[in-house]
Amino acid sequence: MPLRDTVAYNSMISGYAQSGRAEEALRLVRRMRELGVRPSAFTFSIVSSAVCSAPHGMQVHAAAVRHGSAQHNAVVGNTLVDMYRRVGLLEYAMRVFWSMNELDMVSMNSVMSVYKDDGQSSAVFECFRLTRSHGFSVDECSVSTVLTACTDIEDLAKGDQLLALCVKTGLLSNSIICSAVIGLLSMSDRLPDAVRLFEGLTKWDSETCNAMISCYARTGLMEQALGLFVIALRNAVLPTEFTFASVLRWSSCFGLMEQGTQIHALVCKCGFEDDMIVATALIDMYCKLGSLKHARKLFDSVCVKDLVLWNTMIIGLSQNGRGREALGVFWWMLDCGVKPDRITLFGALSACSLGGLVNEAMDIISLFKAKYHVVPGLEHYACVADMLSRAGLFREAEDLVQHKLQKCNTAALLNILEACMIQGDFAMAESIAENMLKLKPRSSLPYTVLARTYGARCKWESMARMWRSMEALGAKKAGECSWLCIKNEIHVFTSEEILHQGSEATYAVLDLLFWDMMDEISMMDCIHAPGCVDIIHTQDPKETRTVSEWSCGYHDLTVRQLKLRIVKQASTMSIKKKPLSQEGAEI
Structure with missing residues (x-):
């Protein structure tokens, strides 16, 4: 174009902003100003919505102030408030809000979001009250923000009042508000009410399905959560990055490796493998399930890594005993210019604790204080105390x-x-x-x-x-347990479990495994301990045998061969009318 006016520049800047190319948009704004083309208020609103870093945001804000749009144009002011909220400068966001001469409902929604992100729930409620008292008509954004604040602090009384307001004004039909209400009900242990609300919807969408899946998973009903996930897919409700993140998170909490890998395959099929939120959830899941090979491979494949992704990998390696590798990732992160936070410091100290690297841990603490202005808190000093203990410096740990x-x-x-x-x-x-x-x-x-x-x-x-x-x-030892998922059923085991329906077959196979280990170190020639009376029931109710009877006739076999024969027959075993799969018998 030989002649480019403000409208032409705005169109091009908008295209850059919508495609996530914020630096090109800023470069074009500088170019138009150098050529003497005066930007409009719309120009600043576009650029503000695209900016993702604090320095660039401050430059846009300064230009908007010189132009006069920051104070006198509500649209520009609202986008600046939202921009500062996204980059974490909440104090600057409030300064912009109080300097605005014109306020609308979008302004009030923006400031309520700022207060919510800062954890000031009381300020959110007060702002919502002032919004209604000054004649503004509340919308789905304002109500959902206040509902989320109620959920965060578990204020059920205010949540019920807002729920009544939603029913009265008809806002409950909105999917955003319905999702927020489902989240509130799940936090208040009112799952039946949440289910009734969800089943009463005339149409499902991604927001409501995400909320209901999280509701099921939060209450421990992982089977229902995954079932709803599958039903939503069959009903053409496309999953979002938040859907995958929620399902992956709870799959890792319940140790469901098979379901997690299936969801990972679906992530790749739907094209979300490059999404930062989904990638972080996948890495977190694999780390919690102990599959560090998959976690590290996925981490290395991500081209642009944010701080959350780095922290997830560092802490995941530390939790799995890979302290040296975690420290390697930590120093790699610093070399890439990523600014660490308190979570990063905790992960690095945990890695040092595993190897008893006292001097290196102290150097890291000094680095965080001097260069990154991160002051260690209670959780960090607790980690240092654990590290000193592992290194045998008990007196120093107790003094700390x-x-x-x-x-x-x-x-x-x-x-x-x-x-x-x-x-x-x-x-x-x-x-x-x-x-x-x-x-x-x-x-x-x-x-x-x-x-x-x-x-x-x-x-x-x-x-x-x-x-x-x-x-x-009356002091009692806290009970510990482990669990195992076999054919969509979770089996819980405690120490010296004898009441589980599969305990007899479990102990029978454990007995064989024990003698297998004894055979490996050539300490004994026997293949069964005398006096063992563990009973194995087969599908034939008339057939009941002891482990000794299972081994009868196989004295010429090694223990490994005998174990394999029994495991092959374990697929037909049932204990007290409860089917036991081959996988269960092996364990």
Whole structure:
């Protein structure tokens, strides 16, 4: 075009902004100003909506102030408020809001979002009240923001009032508000109400399905969540990045590896493999399920990594015992120029704790203080205490707890106590356990540890006294369990489980595995322990055999061959009329 006016430039800038090319849009704005073409208020609103970094946003804001649009044009002011909210400069967003001469409903919605992101729920409620008192008509954005604030702080009373307002004004038919209401109901343990609301909808969309899937998953009904996910797909409700993130998150929480890999395949089929939110959820899932090979491969394939993705990979490696590798990713992140935060510091310190790298951890803390202005908090010092304990520096760890961790020293002392027991420092363990008794007298752990330390040092009377004190105070050991998903059914196991419907077959196979290990180290020639009476019931109700009878006739076989024969027959086993799959028998 030989002659380009403001409208032509705005059209081109809008195209860049809509395609996510913010730098090209800013470059074109500078070019039009150099050529003497005066930008309009619409120009600044377009660029503000595309900016994703604070420095660029401040440049746009300064230009809008010189132009006079920031104070006198509501559209420009609203986009500036939203821009500062997106880049995390909430104080600047509020300054823009209070400097605006014209306010509309979009302005009020923007400031309510700012307050919500800053965790100021009371300010959100007050702003909503002022909005209604000044004659503004509330819309789905304002109501959904306030509902989300109620959900965040679990204020059910205000949530019920808003729900009544939605029913009265007919806003409940809006999918955004309906999704927010479902989230509120799920947080208040009112799942039946959420289900009735969802089933009463005349039409499903991505927002409402996402909310209901999260509602099911949050209450532990993972089978229903995945079922609704499949039904939504069959009804042509296309999943979004938030759908995949929600399903992947809860799949990892319940250890559902098979379902997680199937969802990953669907992610690739739908074209979301390059989405940052979905990629982060996938990496988090694989890390929690222990599949670090897949997590690292996916992480390396992401071209542009944000801070959340880096933190997810660092913490995932640390949680799986890959401290050195986690530190390698951490230093790689810093070399890429990504500014770390408190979560990054926690992941790096956790990695140092695994290897007992005390000096390197202290250097990292000094680096964060001096260069990134990140001051360590209680969670970081608790990690340092754990690291000192793993390195055998128990006295230094206890001093750190006493001076830095007054508010959470019970958890930190617990880490030190466990390290003392592992390394056999019973004297130090006894001292720490006695301190824990003063802080938390109804916890079972100090009594248990003290009893064990007294027993290891042959102080039998003191050991008996600890058990009696624990019983008298009613302190009980917290139960631990593991679970396994077999054919869409989750089986929960506790220590020395004897009441599970598959316990007999489980112990029978465990017995075979035990003798398999004994055979491997050539310590015994027997293939079954004498006196074992574990019973295996087959599908024929008349046929009941012991493990010894299963092994009868196979004395010329190795234990591995015998185990394989029994596992092959395990596909037809049933324990007390409960089918047991081959996978269950192997485990």
